[in-house]
Amino acid sequence: MxxxxxxxxxxxxxxxxxxxxxxxxxxxxxxxxxxxxxxxxxxxxxxxxxxxxxxxxxxxxxxxxxxxxxxxxxxxxxxxxxxxxxxxxxxxxxxxxxxxxxxxxxxxxxxxGERRESYPPIPWFEELDEPGWRWRWSRIAETWDTHWTRVAENQLDFTHLPFVHRTSIGRGLDPTVQVSVESEGDRLTTWASNQETRLELIAPNLWRNRLGGKVNIVMVFVPIDEQTTHTYVRFYQRLVPVPLLGDLVCWLSKWPNAFILGQDRRVVTSQEPAPARLRNGEQLVKSDAPIIWFRRWQETHATQEES
Ligand code: FES
Ligand SMILES: [Fe+2]
Missing domain, CATH: 2.102.10.10 (Rieske [2Fe-2S] iron-sulphur domain)
Known part of the structure; x- marks a missing residue:
């Protein structure tokens, strides 16, 4: 793989x-x-x-x-x-x-990769190490019949919201949008002119949706094989930072999150051929900038290893 x-x-x-x-x-x-x-x-x-x-x-x-x-x-x-x-x-x-x-x-x-003397630290969203976040009761795990790059790219895509999620988080959103990206090393941040949220990817497979300073959705795209991906979703919140009540808020997030995932899954598993690559014939447009970044990131690092 x-x-x-x-x-x-x-x-x-x-x-x-x-x-x-x-x-x-x-x-x-x-x-x-x-x-x-x-x-x-x-x-x-x-x-x-x-x-x-x-x-x-x-x-x-x-x-x-x-x-x-x-x-x-x-x-x-x-x-x-x-x-x-x-x-x-x-x-x-x-x-x-x-x-x-x-x-x-x-x-x-x-x-x-190769075993070595010492390893770099685990990459993570440092903000989530601060006190007050609760997430444990919010966990969702799903297996999707598609390549992991398709699942990852869907989470970097602002322009599907008014269509795939027209009955949920995309209701009433203006489909005309300017998408911006910033990156440093393996980290990408992307945002859109019609939304408050920021999406961050720590390539290869760790993502969050930063909905302000008190709610984050974290998602992981785990490759199983060329046609199968396992995803982990967590809802981090510190709106209610106390045990039990805060945990209940996390637990209640599972239903809307699973519903939204279901809307994505229907469309994303229809994309063919499954692995997302640069120059594979798909006609990417300006608002696909974060997706282009992700495909370039993969190609750049794959090439470096071969040389
Ligand atoms: S010990 Fe014989 S197959 Fe493992
Ligand atoms: Fe979506």
Whole structure:
């Protein structure tokens, strides 16, 4: 799957991973996650012995243990125990590919790229680290039948609002609009002349809609494979910053948010061919400026890696 490498990617809501190994498909790759001693590990969900799914196994001594013949693999991918060999110990070739993982802001992130000595910090919207924000009861997760770039681009598109959302957030909006963009590194901010809101993307796949200083909608576009995307949506609010009442406000946001997502989904999953690329024949216009930025960002970083 074509993805800009050497970046942190959100792959799961951290609460989805309990004490047992969890197998998921991400980046068109089967992955197994497991917890041990406060850390999260991630490996290819395929035992190198005879390719059984490690996620069907257990965690023993901090290692994911294959359900088929009991081989164990640590967070670095080394085989630490090979029962048929007894005292002889595992061979050095018996390794499984692993990825660096972080658990931050309630998400699990993997470093998609070469392993290295040290890693850059997790990119995030610093404002959301300030006290008073509540979001936990607001979570929505959906799987859409389309490429993740289509889901991301839809969240950078102001001009669909009066049409796709004409019965909800786009009601009565003037369709004539000037769209502006500003960017720095992997971060894009975009706004429109007919709306108060600001949209921000931390490429590749983390987005927020900043509705003033007290309400934000955060959305993540998680690539599963070329035709499938998992999305996580959260409603951050500090209008009501107290427990329970504030949590109730978050919980109530789920229904309108899910309704709006449904309006998007119907149209976005109709776009073909699925992956969004520059010069693919689509006739982009001036108001597509944020979408052009995103396509350029991907192309630029993909090219840099090849050279
Ligand atoms: S297939 Fe995993 S130990 Fe044999
Ligand atoms: Fe939309």
């Amino acid at each position: 074509q993805l800009v490498a050497d970046r942190w990617y959100i792959v799961l809501d951290a609460d989805e991973l309990g004490t047992k190994p969890l197998g998921v498909r991400r980046h068109d790759t089967p992955l197994v996650f497991w917890r041990h001693a406060g850390a999260v590990h991630c490996a290819r969900d395929q035992c190198p012995h005879r390719w059984a799914r490690l996620s069907l196994g257990t965690v023993e001594d901090g290692c994911v243990t294959c359900p088929f013949h009991g081989f164990r693999f640590d967070g670095g991918g080394e085989c630490t125990h090979m029962p048929p060999d007894g005292e002889g110990g595992p061979s050095r070739q018996m390794t499984v590919q692993t990825w660096e993982v972080r658990e931050e802001h309630g998400f699990l992130w993997i470093w998609w």
